[in-house]
Amino acid sequence: MATKQHDGRPLPTYVETAAEDGHLxxxxxxxxxxxxxxxxxxxxxxxxxxxxxxxxxxxxxxxLVAGAPVHGAAAEHLDRCLSCLACVSACPSGVRYGxxxxxxxxxxxxxxxxxxxxxxxxxxxxALFPYPRRLRAARLLLKAAESTGLRKLLHYHWLSSHLxxxxxxxxxxxxxxxxxxxLPPRVPARGPSRGAxxxxxxCVQSVFxxxxxxxxxxxxxxxxxxxxxxxxxxxxxxxSLHAGRMDEAARLARKTIDVFRAEGVKLVVANAAGCGSAMxxxxxxxxxxxxxxxxxxxxxxxxxxxxxxxxxxxPRAERHPVPxxxxxxxxxxxxxxxxIRSQPRELLGxxxxxxxxxxxxxxxxxxxxxxxIVEPDAAAELGRRKxxxxxxxxxxxxxxxxxxxxxxIGAWLGSAGCAxxxxxxxxxxxxxxxxxxxxxxxLTRPST
Amino acid sequence: MSPSSPVAxxxxxxxxxxxxxALLTDPVELATYECDGLTNFRARxxxxxxxxxxxxxxxxxxxxxxxxxxxxxxxxxxxxSGGSVPRSDGVLLVTAKMRSVLSVRPEDQRAIVxxxxxxxxxxxxxxxxxxxxxxxxxxxxxxxxxxxxxxxxGGAHCLKYGFTTxxxxxxxxxxxxxxxxxxxxMAPDTPGYDLVGAFVGSEGTLGVATKVTLRLLPMPEAVxxxxxAFADVDSAGRAVSAIVAAGLVPAAIEMMDALAxxxxxxxxxxxxxxxxxxxxxxELDGPRAEVEEGIAEVRRxxxxxxxxxxxxxxxxxxxxxxWRGRKAAFAAMGRLSPSYxxxxxxxxxxxxxxxxxxxxxxxxxxxxxxANVFHAxxxxxxxxxxxxxxxxxxxxxxxxxxEAILGLCIARGGSVTGEHGVGLHKLAAMExxxxxxxxxxxxLLRSAFDPEGICNPGKAVPTPRxxxxxxxxxxxxHPLQEAGVAExx
Numbered sequence: 004m005a006t007k008q009h010d011g012r013p014l015p016t017y018v019e020t021a022a023e024d025g026h027l028x029x030x031x032x033x034x035x036x037x038x039x040x041x042x043x044x045x046x047x048x049x050x051x052x053x054x055x056x057x058x059x060x061x062x063x064x065x066x067l068v069a070g071a072p073v074h075g076a077a078a079e080h081l082d083r084c085l086s087c088l089a090c091v092s093a094c095p096s097g098v099r100y101g102x103x104x105x106x107x108x109x110x111x112x113x114x115x116x117x118x119x120x121x122x123x124x125x126x127x128x129x130a131l132f133p134y135p136r137r138l139r140a141a142r143l144l145l146k147a148a149e150s151t152g153l154r155k156l157l158h159y160h161w162l163s164s165h166l167x168x169x170x171x172x173x174x175x176x177x178x179x180x181x182x183x184x185x186l187p188p189r190v191p192a193r194g195p196s197r198g199a200x201x202x203x204x205x206c207v208q209s210v211f212x213x214x215x216x217x218x219x220x221x222x223x224x225x226x227x228x229x230x231x232x233x234x235x236x237x238x239x240x241x242x243s244l245h246a247g248r249m250d251e252a253a254r255l256a257r258k259t260i261d262v263f264r265a266e267g268v269k270l271v272v273a274n275a276a277g278c279g280s281a282m283x284x285x286x287x288x289x290x291x292x293x294x295x296x297x298x299x300x301x302x303x304x305x306x307x308x309x310x311x312x313x314x315x316x317x318p319r320a321e322r323h324p325v326p327x328x329x330x331x332x333x334x335x336x337x338x339x340x341x342x343i344r345s346q347p348r349e350l351l352g353x354x355x356x357x358x359x360x361x362x363x364x365x366x367x368x369x370x371x372x373x374x375x376i377v378e379p380d381a382a383a384e385l386g387r388r389k390x391x392x393x394x395x396x397x398x399x400x401x402x403x404x405x406x407x408x409x410x411x412i413g414a415w416l417g418s419a420g421c422a423x424x425x426x427x428x429x430x431x432x433x434x435x436x437x438x439x440x441x442x443x444x445x446l447t448r449p450s451t
Numbered sequence: 452m453s454p455s456s457p458v459a460x461x462x463x464x465x466x467x468x469x470x471x472x473a474l475l476t477d478p479v480e481l482a483t484y485e486c487d488g489l490t491n492f493r494a495r496x497x498x499x500x501x502x503x504x505x506x507x508x509x510x511x512x513x514x515x516x517x518x519x520x521x522x523x524x525x526x527x528x529x530x531x532s533g534g535s536v537p538r539s540d541g542v543l544l545v546t547a548k549m550r551s552v553l554s555v556r557p558e559d560q561r562a563i564v565x566x567x568x569x570x571x572x573x574x575x576x577x578x579x580x581x582x583x584x585x586x587x588x589x590x591x592x593x594x595x596x597x598x599x600x601x602x603x604x605g606g607a608h609c610l611k612y613g614f615t616t617x618x619x620x621x622x623x624x625x626x627x628x629x630x631x632x633x634x635x636x637m638a639p640d641t642p643g644y645d646l647v648g649a650f651v652g653s654e655g656t657l658g659v660a661t662k663v664t665l666r667l668l669p670m671p672e673a674v675x676x677x678x679x680a681f682a683d684v685d686s687a688g689r690a691v692s693a694i695v696a697a698g699l700v701p702a703a704i705e706m707m708d709a710l711a712x713x714x715x716x717x718x719x720x721x722x723x724x725x726x727x728x729x730x731x732x733x734e735l736d737g738p739r740a741e742v743e744e745g746i747a748e749v750r751r752x753x754x755x756x757x758x759x760x761x762x763x764x765x766x767x768x769x770x771x772x773x774w775r776g777r778k779a780a781f782a783a784m785g786r787l788s789p790s791y792x793x794x795x796x797x798x799x800x801x802x803x804x805x806x807x808x809x810x811x812x813x814x815x816x817x818x819x820x821x822a823n824v825f826h827a828x829x830x831x832x833x834x835x836x837x838x839x840x841x842x843x844x845x846x847x848x849x850x851x852x853x854e855a856i857l858g859l860c861i862a863r864g865g866s867v868t869g870e871h872g873v874g875l876h877k878l879a880a881m882e883x884x885x886x887x888x889x890x891x892x893x894x895l896l897r898s899a900f901d902p903e904g905i906c907n908p909g910k911a912v913p914t915p916r917x918x919x920x921x922x923x924x925x926x927x928x929h930p931l932q933e934a935g936v937a938e939x940x
Contacts, residue, residue: 034785035488035782035784035791036486036488036490037488037529037590037781038529038590039590041593042569042592051548053484053528054479054483062482062485063479063482071479076480080480095718095779096718097717097785
């Protein structure tokens with residue numbers, strides 16, 4: 004890991020200071036303990052225990068600020084939070100719970116408060132996920148495992164019960180390996196240009212959901228945007244930020260900021276809800292880090308979710324009918340973190356013949372970044388519930404705006420014996436714009 | 452908790468009678484239960500039991516009774532009078548995990564539920580059958596039926612439908628001695644003493660409900676919700692009196708003043724008419740023709756009293772939008788002030804305007820802001836006394852102001868609590884409202900259920916105590932006993 008910034012100065016470490024605790028304390032003070040967040044919280048729904056509710060966690064963070072040890076129960080209950088931010092939507096007092104849990108998690112990280120196996124598991128995840136090159140290697144391994152039947156072998160009872168839970172959770176969620184679709188550095192707009200937008204291709208998204216990125220680029224181009232696939236980009240830092248790994252998050256975020264600033268784009272489009280919400284938080288995150296304060300705010304202001312941008316710009320390309328019954332699942336980091344609910348529905352509504360049905364249960368599906376790997380039991384129960392709610396709609400396909408949700412819901416629908424296809428909104432729009440027979444634009448080249 | 456403390460033996464015994472995982476002993480986890488929705492009273496329980504069955508509740512209470520350990524029951528912890536504040540020397544019995552709707556009987560219009568079921572979940576369970584559960588506290592999506600029973604909770608629609616007590620027909624209760632008994636049943640009323648009536652609103656001092664039979668009502672054919680904006684609280688107050696005087700029985704008449712409106716605007720952007728000094732929310736329900744006729748009359752009355760803008764909800768979404776502001780009002784005070792006290796006084800409806808003026812004067816005198824949100828139809832005021840607990844002495848001044856407001860309510864022939872209960876918060880006010888004889892009679896009822904004084908001790912009714920006397924009600928013989936009128940069992 005680099006220990007210096009590009010200008011040679013040492014990387015600032017995220018140091019616990021009195022000022023930081025003062026900030027946390029003022030955030031905690033906004034909570035009036037009314038409990039309106041309880042029914043919105045997935046873990047409270049599961050267990051009905053105060054310590055696993057937002058109100059209870061806020062209370063626990065208050066204990067930490069007052070000097071209680073981070074080890075043991077405190078770390079455990081903070082870890083069990085999905086950071087879905089449903090509580091933020093439910094809160095009448097405007098408590099900024101997202102910031103509270105981030106700072107609290109940073110405390111857990113700094114204190115090394117987790118038991119060793121948990122710590123090693125997390126280190127492994129964060130040594131892999133934010134790095135597309137390592138992910139590509141992992142993809143090849145997974146592909147080999149698939150073609151040799153090894154992946155199926157893992158499901159034998161004896162083997163699955165003797166392997167680490169974290170490995171089994173990862174395997175369960177990993178989607179079938181699809182061909183890697185690589186994007187050129189620039190995809191020109193069709194027709195008169197509405198401006199150049201950067202596209203965040205992401206880490207996991209770029210390796211396991213490259214077809215979603217390709218669809219996103221095609222849709223943007225068809226709608227009149229020049230798509231700049233900024234070179235050298237990697238993980239935006241969202242996974243680390245939401246896990247309280249502040250130094251790592253800062254390093255990844257700085258790189259993302261640098262890459263897009265160098266391109267001088269008008270807007271930057273994210274097609275993963277978690278990434279978009281983290282990038283919109285960059286301004287706040289770097290507020291006390293002067294060389295990056297302004298650039299971070301620059302990127303934060305320009306970040307748009309794909310559905311947000313398309314709904315605002317209005318449709319230009321013709322939509323062909325897609326006669327399908329579609330269940331739409333709100334990604335928490337789109338609905339609760341970014342307040343984007345109507346836009347994806349509006350876009351789906353523009354597709355002729357498409358029948359949109361709501362998944363009645365708007366609780367988090369349990370994906371939540373790396374949550375379904377580090378807290379597999381809770382995530383499994385939430386996944387099962389969500390799969391049941393999706394099944395009840397009678398839809399033929401599940402659509403969302405976040406790769407994590409699609410993986411999680413797809414996996415649990417599969418377990419429930421109802422293997423519905425999952426699609427990103429971008430894929431569905433792409434399908435509609437291209438029409439049934441329309442050939443794909445020569446945009447991708449086969450992977451090696 | 453030291454190993455030799457009196458509660459330690461009870462905790463050890465609980466460990467052997469309960470399933471593993473039901474007992475919470477970690478101090479960090481226990482601290483999350485140290486207060487309810489009124490945060491200025493706090494205590495960390497010695498131990499908490501997260502019960503999942505009636506049997507676990509009974510086993511816990513029996514153990515407490517055996518060791519003479521005080522216990523406090525708690526539902527969702529949204530109470531506003533400190534009624535479920537734990538005892539640091541006792542057991543907190545949490546029923547939040549007991550959340551099964553056991554049965555819905557549409558033909559009988561009853562639902563039987565566990566105490567941890569939320570108020571709103573009851574209405575949701577009734578909805579497929581065209582039924583709903585009428586009492587609707589603002590916290591209905593989170594507050595539990597067990598807590599509603601303990602506090603005899605009200606809500607906006609209690610004007611027409613009555614409080615919790617009018618909707619509970621039967622209870623399964625674990626008495627403070629650990630016995631499981633059935634009170635009432637499915638019938639609207641049972642012969643003999645109204646023990647259900649005594650239990651509902653007893654603030655957790657007569658036992659722990661483990662099963663509750665609730666009355667469900669058919670959903671009204673039509674509902675019409677109206678929002679009227681007035682220049683000031685006086686004209687809005689007059690409109691309330693005029694609506695009732697016209698012989699109308701709205702399901703709800705709610706009022707909010709300018710400060711309360713500014714808080715909810717910040718919280719939920721409910722977009723109430725700009726420049727309103729007060730808004731009234733009036734809701735009528737029932738047969739369509741009756742509602743239509745009634746709402747026209749309400750509109751006429753409001754306009755006569757000077758309403759400058761009137762809106763009607765065209766559909767359920769708009770209706771929800773009107774209510775969103777009102778239901779979020781308490782918690783939204785967090786936008787205006789770091790801390791607040793929710794007061795809960797009742798005055799005769801006709802003196803609403805005067806009392807509001809007097810509250811305004813008191814508030815100005817103390818230099819403490821007071822926002823007013825209230826069930827105007829019931830004359831049930833909820834002044835929200837705003838203060839900053841970081842400012843030295845401000846909390847005390849706020850408490851004084853809040854006491855003074857209750858004084859006003861008593862002086863007007865009202866009450867110190869409409870629906871939030873006495874808990875810890877209004878113990879002192881009880882002494883102002885009732886004579887010592889009244890209070891002693893209440894304690895006599897209490898000790899009939901709880902002779903050892905271990906069931907939510909120190910709440911609801913002030914316990915007269917001498918220096919060094921152990922905290923239990925009715926030491927020695929009661930005057931009524933001496934007179935041969937009553938007997939302690």
